[in-house]
Amino acid sequence: MPLSALLDAVAIIVRQAESIVMVVYGSEFVVRGKDDKSPVTEADERAEQLITEALRALTPEIPVIGEEAVAAGVAPQIGERFWLVDPLDGTKEFISRNGEFTVNVALIEQGEPVLGVVGAPAQGRLYGGARGVGAWVEEAGGMRQPIGCRAAPETGLTVVSSRSHGDAAALEAFLAGKPVADTRFAGSSLKLCLLAAGQADLYPRLGPTMEWDIAAGHAVLAAAGGTIVDLQGEPLRYGKPDLRNPHFVASGLCAPAA
Structure with a gap:
């Protein structure tokens, strides 16, 4: 599957995970501590389960490495091509309800991140990018706009x-x-x-x-x-x-x- 098509498919998966995250975000959720003392919630676990199952269905030949699975002692062997999943980056922001948390899925090939989708559900934005495809941001209404880095501003x-x-x-x-x-x-x-x-x-x-x-x-x-x-x-x-x-x-x- 070309990276452009794969990027669109992953964007749909991340949007689905965002829905789960926002349901928990709007509820009275329980915060637990992992072995490394970092916090975890139901949103982390449910979003990772959805993403992992969807990626395995989409690309059964590519292993999936997720944060919560690794924390539980479950992780496939790392190869030249694998998915990296952080179902809720910024759990502390999620807990404090400041909206600055994200859902993250990346494809790694030979040590390089060649595709990524970052969802910011509380802000209504989805960022995507892939090698040879370019990068974009999608607002809540579904409209995508290309994005790119800027030259160094003269003002600093x-x-x-x-x-x-x-x-x-x-x-x-x-x-x-x-x-x-x-x-x-x-x-x-x-x-x-x-x-x-x-x-x-x-x-x-x-x-x-x-x-x-x-x-x-x-x-x-x-x-x-x-x-x-x-x-x-x-x-x-x-x-x-x-x-x-x-x-x-x-x-x-x-x-x-x-």
């Missing part, structure tokens, strides 16, 4: 930072000497989507993340012309044995001076 860079995680002192040290005009805070993988949509320029992540946290947003960003590299300047890769990311810098700058 807009930096996005995590609302719930991160080391403020490390971020300040990293940005020292850089032409920063503004700093915006956002939850979940929305930060990567802001870069892809040309609404921000730089996202340094100087704290722990897992591959499923950012893979879908990375695919959208890459399709929009952006990049993610580690602190040594090497492209971020997927399929690591422990599925953990190093510190990284995501850039939405399309100019050579980025």
Whole structure:
């Protein structure tokens, strides 16, 4: 199946998962703690079950790695091609009901995110992108608009930072000497989507993340012309044995001076 058709199919699956998430969001849900002390809700588990079953039906030959399944000790062997699923990125934002949470599905091929869909159901937006296809945002009415990264603004860079995680002192040290005009805070993988949509320029992540946290947003960003590299300047890769990311810098700058 071409990536363009696969992208449309995954967008439908994410929309279906969003419906489940929003039903729970509008109810009195219970928050539990996982072994790693991170929170989990019924929305995480039900959305992942729907996405996993739908992806297996769509592409039975491609294994699915989901956050909640891994947390429960269930994960297929990582190969050259696999799905990464974060059914509810920004669970803390979900719990605080600030709307900054996302549903994420990414396809990884030979260590690279080649397709991604990021749904922001509380905001009524769906972001998608694939290699060779480009990136888009779909509003609640179903209209899609192409998106792309921007050149470095003459007025200075807009930096996005995590609302719930991160080391403020490390971020300040990293940005020292850089032409920063503004700093915006956002939850979940929305930060990567802001870069892809040309609404921000730089996202340094100087704290722990897992591959499923950012893979879908990375695919959208890459399709929009952006990049993610580690602190040594090497492209971020997927399929690591422990599925953990190093510190990284995501850039939405399309100019050579980025």
